[in-house]
Amino acid sequence: MRDKRGKFVSLAESRVNRAIKDIRLIGNLSNRSAYAYGEDDIRKIFRTLQKELDAAKSRFGGDADAREEGFRLE
Known part of the structure; x- marks a missing residue:
């Protein structure tokens, strides 16, 4: 069971951190001088x-x- 927990933690941390990075990149699209x-x-x-x-x-x-x-x- 511990192996499953370790796998979950590792994947969750990686995926959530990637999602946070991508959400921040979406926020960069708010720059009206660069995008319409x-x-x-x-x-x-x-x-x-x-x-x-x-x-x-x-x-x-x-x-x-x-x-x-x-x-x-x-």
């Missing part, structure tokens, strides 16, 4: 991210989820 975007784009991005977070969280509760593949603004 609208409020609809922002809502789509954060709605999609929240939906995926909710789906991942529900999986820990035993609920099945219907994941969408990929993300596209257009």
Whole structure:
């Protein structure tokens, strides 16, 4: 059982740290001098991210989820 725990901790730390890095990179897109975007784009991005977070969280509760593949603004 300890081996499973060690594997979980290792993978969880790696994946969460990668997700944090990527979320910070998404935040960099807010630079209006470098990028053009609208409020609809922002809502789509954060709605999609929240939906995926909710789906991942529900999986820990035993609920099945219907994941969408990929993300596209257009």
